[in-house]
Amino acid sequence: MSGVQGFDPRTGQPVGAPVPETSDAGVDALARAGEAAFPSWSSLPAVERAAVLDAVADALDASADSLVALADAETALGAPRLTGELKRTTNQLRLFGDVLREGSWVEATLDSANPDIIPPRPVLRRMLRPLGTVGVFAASNFPFAFSVAGGDTASALAAGCPVIVKAHPSHPGTSHETARIVESVVPAGVFGIVHGQQAGVALVKHPAVKAVGFTGSTTGGRALFDLASSRPDPIPFYGELGSVNPTVVLPDAAAARPEGFAAEFVGSLTLGVGQFCTNPGLLFAPESLVPALADAVSGAAGGPMLNERMSDAYRSGTEGLAASGLADLVASGSAPSEGWSVEPRLFRVPLSGFAENLEKLTEEHFGPAAIVVTYTDPAELEPVLPRLPGTLTGTVHAAESEHDSAGRVAEALRPVVGRLIFNGWPTGVAVAWGMHHGGPWPATTNPLHTSVGATSIRRWVAPVTYQAWPDDLLPAELRDGNPLGIPRRVDGVLGVH
Template sequence: MSDLVQGYDPRTGEPIGDPVAESPGTEVDRIASAAAVAFPAWSAVAAADRAVVLEKVADALDAESELLVSTADGETALGAPRLTTELKRTTNQLRLFAEVLREGSYVEATLDSADPDIIPPRPVLRRVLRPLGTVAVFSASNFPFAFSVAGGDTASALASGCSVVVKAHSAHPATSRETARIVTDALREAGAPEGVFGIVYGTQAGVALVQHPAVRAVGFTGSTAGGRALFDLAQGRPDPIPFYGELGSVNPTVILPGAAAGEDIAAGFAASLTMGVGQFCTNPGLVFAPEDLVPALGEAVAATSGGAMLTERMCDSYTASTDALAASDLVSAVSTGERPDQAWAVAPRLFSVPVAVFEENVGKLTEEHFGPAALVVTYSSPAELHSALAKLPGSLTGTVHAAESDHAEAGAIAEILQRVAGRLIFNAWPTGVAVAWGQHHGGPWPATTNPLHTSVGATSIRRWVAPVTYQSWPDALLPPELRDANPLGIPRRVDGVLGVH
């Protein structure tokens, strides 16, 4: 008999909803194999037609928003306003990829004419990106919609022409089940091949999914430890496969002296720190600020309230790690916010450390505390920051707050941060990741397992495709993206020139 995945209400710690059976190995094999069978038919569907299917999935999710939001709120305690916005973000991701498919440049169609007179002689070469096959997607705990069953990994993989098998997160099994039902029904009604989308439950099912021979790539959002374990499994297969993991990030934020004088800087920091009880991958957990700004930052954090964390394990981990930091002789406790009377609730916490001490202990003081906690690294002169910033681990974001008088220093710091962060932010806070063509949500290890790629935005589709070059093939046998007449009307690079030709 299968074990059960039970959801819990973080506000009370009590079970909520009916449990979902863990997927045994035979079920994982059946679903992954069905996805592999569906892949050739799905990848052969014209991009414009796949776009229509994605939009129908988005419409179906929007139509059941009330059920989805109420179910997710019970399992996550994130609140209806936040979850309503997140669900809309999720359906907008699907619609963005419909635009990506219609625009067509994501396939990077490249055509070279023959040239027998150069060395070596060049034949007719035509290159295009093609979908890999079946993609395994691991849902995130902190985004039950946008980074989960129907989230960005699923949307981009389906858009590419890949089939998808989702491993549901155990913190929200009922939300995952309802979302999967809606997606499955919408795909079927839109005419997508049976089996192109599937879902499995349970930790062992996730392990089996990564190791399944039908799976050709993996997308993961979660802890560094969990991601590293799965990454090693993916690389240890007889046929290693790409593993795209979004893992840990401390998101360094530098407040320069001119900006520190601003009236809203402390309030803005506290709001970003405590958003979603600090359970954001872009939470500003490491702040570099003038020493005289610390009291204002402390007062702002003290005036905030925490909330219930997503799981009991996360609550215990946050409490243990911040208690250990408070007991350390390296840092000073600055302030603590309110802790609501809820089962898995935590309080915001702020600590400080001089930059010289921080630089000597970078490894110990850059561990992510997943929750509303931050460390302020104090400095007297911005020049003191340069060597410390260069030693930071990889991060999703790097932020600089600067007045006009700080611009020269801001530029120098940006030169350092661009080597350790995937997105550089100016005079704003890192929480909130826009879904757009120009977005990059990635960074060096441990932020992600591959800094070239993003898990948000139009170019996230590149994770699920690989190039194929056709040499000297007849025009009639080429994919439509590569034919002379460009029947799809997409942007292409022809003999080195980019255009619609």
């Protein structure tokens, strides 16, 4: 039987035994188990699902040491980062418990009858209900937070959907072990995991799978999006794909502290060997900042990337860019010589050259590479920024004196970004009510949705309206007297009533 083998990126050597690939029959069995579990899981009172999420979080926390060691061997991301990431993952599970207990996520809406308007209105009660079994494609770069028990899984389980995860091949052992812990806590059929590319295809095509979440490359995401969209019954596919994350530093902000700014920029660029979807790959800066940026990149160390394919793609992509003559390679950092390590790279192009070759120069090179685009007057940026491909974040650095200019730059960026950051850095994504981790294509396949934060639960729920329905047959969320005490909209007015 073929299997998925994990490797140590520091050495390129195998780690642990291969995990067997899941057969089509195996995928079918899990999807049918999800289908069978859906009625009871989805009708469990939300506060009881919240308790299950809390229990999953506790069980993962209890195994933190072994999970982190396993993940470090397969990803080389280091124990401190992985310890933090696992805590972020369990906090995320608990946030969704809070979301369920707060109760407004179902958008309970009650309208009284009005026979005197056109058209007449009967008694209407609307709420959101889960879609059914969800497929989740785990990412390479977050072995916990965007993986087996990550945000997609947490939000879908919270919504009341069974989940089947397609494990990422870069960390099969970590995925297997995380899945074992989740399975030990949730009811039978509510969670499953599959391994292997063919199993992923079978998952997206399975009639019992009602929606899919994905974090990964634009190429892989597009292929699966096309598969989901071309089903006899198309299903929602939420892919978080590529992102160049433009950062604009205005002249006064750049002049105020060039070395400090450059150090922060390179810190964000090289964090996790640049393997973040929010990695700042495109910097618009005055020419005068380039020496400090080049110095900082030259002094920075790279490290091992998560797998050989990504390491090769980074090298060939950045070497191709250097050879193309479209941008100048102005600095390279260092890297260990062993395993799948790569060094940071900084390219430079003037704004006019960037604008001429925008499509080519906004291809993402996943890893610690950036292009600095030099400009003279911030006003020159305004016609160029809206032409950028859709991206998760856009950042503006401005001095107190530059707010007007920052506002114009932000308005130019806004149509193409999901999150606007002021005097900060795009890496580090908070898990909160107000987070939006999304954006126009190719940042995601659907600009309405986020894969991080409380509202990511929306991806897995659809409305149902009960018209003139007897109170005793309504879900508790919609009954007279608001027995659950949740926020509801009654005749158009939001409140706890």
